[in-house]
Amino acid sequence: MASTVDRNQLSGSAVDFVDESTLAGLLAGFPAKEAGRGRVREVLAKALARQPLRVEETAALLTARQPELIDEIYDAARRLKQDTYGNRIVLFAPLYVGNRCVNDCRYCGFRSSNPQASRRTLAPAEIRAQVTALENAGHKRLILVFGEHPQYGPEFIAESVREVYSVRVGHGEIRRVNVNAAPLDHVGYEVVKAAGIGTYQIFQETYHHDTYARCHPRKTPKGDFLWRLDGPARAIEAGCDDVGIGALFGLYDWRFEVLGLVAHANHLQKHYGVGPHTISFPRLRPASGVDLGGATPVSDDDFKRLVAILRLSVPYTGLILTAREPAALRRDVLAFGVSQIDAGSRIELGGYTEAGDAQVLEREQFQLGDVRSLDEVMGELLRDGYLPSFCTACYRLGRTGEHFMEFAIPGFIRDFCTPNALTTLTEYLVDYGSPDTQQAGRRLIQQELDTLPEGARKSILLERLCQIKQSDMRDLYF
Numbered sequence: 001m002a003s004t005v006d007r008n009q010l011s012g013s014a015v016d017f018v019d020e021s022t023l024a025g026l027l028a029g030f031p032a033k034e035a036g037r038g039r040v041r042e043v044l045a046k047a048l049a050r051q052p053l054r055v056e057e058t059a060a061l062l063t064a065r066q067p068e069l070i071d072e073i074y075d076a077a078r079r080l081k082q083d084t085y086g087n088r089i090v091l092f093a094p095l096y097v098g099n100r101c102v103n104d105c106r107y108c109g110f111r112s113s114n115p116q117a118s119r120r121t122l123a124p125a126e127i128r129a130q131v132t133a134l135e136n137a138g139h140k141r142l143i144l145v146f147g148e149h150p151q152y153g154p155e156f157i158a159e160s161v162r163e164v165y166s167v168r169v170g171h172g173e174i175r176r177v178n179v180n181a182a183p184l185d186h187v188g189y190e191v192v193k194a195a196g197i198g199t200y201q202i203f204q205e206t207y208h209h210d211t212y213a214r215c216h217p218r219k220t221p222k223g224d225f226l227w228r229l230d231g232p233a234r235a236i237e238a239g240c241d242d243v244g245i246g247a248l249f250g251l252y253d254w255r256f257e258v259l260g261l262v263a264h265a266n267h268l269q270k271h272y273g274v275g276p277h278t279i280s281f282p283r284l285r286p287a288s289g290v291d292l293g294g295a296t297p298v299s300d301d302d303f304k305r306l307v308a309i310l311r312l313s314v315p316y317t318g319l320i321l322t323a324r325e326p327a328a329l330r331r332d333v334l335a336f337g338v339s340q341i342d343a344g345s346r347i348e349l350g351g352y353t354e355a356g357d358a359q360v361l362e363r364e365q366f367q368l369g370d371v372r373s374l375d376e377v378m379g380e381l382l383r384d385g386y387l388p389s390f391c392t393a394c395y396r397l398g399r400t401g402e403h404f405m406e407f408a409i410p411g412f413i414r415d416f417c418t419p420n421a422l423t424t425l426t427e428y429l430v431d432y433g434s435p436d437t438q439q440a441g442r443r444l445i446q447q448e449l450d451t452l453p454e455g456a457r458k459s460i461l462l463e464r465l466c467q468i469k470q471s472d473m474r475d476l477y478f
């Protein structure tokens, strides 16, 4: 494979673990060969015991075809999500900082050979203006997105992160900044980590080598499959405990990509004692100057299945569903195991202050499916019985990576996650909520409080909710 990088800079665990013939073999013969009822139920039982699945086990779920078995997969995913995460959904927004790019990814509006793309990099004052608008909408968590370009080195990314944290408007502040950018070397990750980033996300896009080569010209930095595959491992070695992986669904067979993601998660778990913090599963969307011919579209039904199967395969990894998907489908898929969504998103550079209602494809990476405001999404979540959360406590208290105790400590969710979700939701309602959303929020908060056991912790929580409503006290977390 042609390489544009110094192999000495790979991680200690660097290996192309995507054994394509084994993965393809597990799916071979499908649909004629499908996993039997007994095997599927055995795997579901293991998943419900919250044990991460091996790729062979995930393959059994992927090849199940009988409608009743598929229903059992959905039921199990719903149950696991409810038992593990409860009804919390964490909210965030993307902030595109720069779309200059030296890569030429076939599917992306920012690719270097797209003459229609209007290129822009936000200046520090422009970043501050975007963050001001985001804080005024009620956001507390952002993901900064960058093209790959010499201008966007680690120092630049770190400076952008610091700029975001510096903005405080009224009660508004951004408390966790995640990053989605090109894979870095160890020193680069150390630089961005020092700026206080949360998760560093790198999507492999496709785990299928030929498809990867077809989409990413080898003469470009992204053309190096192993450098990218190894990116999250280097990040962990450099101290970025929380890494996010992902695949761009629609480039190749969705079942194969799910196996690739599970193999990647297991590889990190095996070598670092910690799996990815999050998995993303964007579906290919129309983009400026992009011809989607040759793509392998994933139907809505298959998309729901892949989310449910991922939930069951990696019980401790957060699943991120983005606004690429239309609102109605997002609502459907939430129940199968999604833990984070973006809302009120704009992906044009400068889009939070400058864009009109219409999306202008030349200014963005791809077309969004859900352009509702944060408040509209909050209102729907609350009315559907979800508990929207802006909590950032674990990351700020150092509860990250292998030290991330959310699932290890009995009662952690009851004692930490739910109370923190309730305080951050109350902050949102008091500072930014529309009257309708406030009403739906008050109802849900009462329901949640009713389920919490009486005791010292509940008393502290009730006191904090009062303090938020009656004073300027904010950011009170367990």
Ligand code: SAM
Pocket: 107, 108, 109, 145, 146, 147, 148, 180, 181, 182, 183, 202, 203, 205, 247, 248, 282, 283, 284, 285, 286, 287, 290, 324, 365, 366
């Ligand atoms: N430039 C960096 C990179 O490629 O790693 C940062 C990420 S890119 C701006 C964010 C992600 O958007 C990509 O990793 C890819 O999965 C996704 N993406 C690109 N084009 C897309 C499209 N047409 N539809 C949906 N998602 C797309």
Ligand code: SF4
Pocket: 101, 102, 103, 104, 105, 108, 109, 110, 111, 112, 146, 147, 148, 222
């Ligand atoms: Fe550049 Fe990322 Fe788009 Fe590829 S996906 S062209 S690397 S911005």
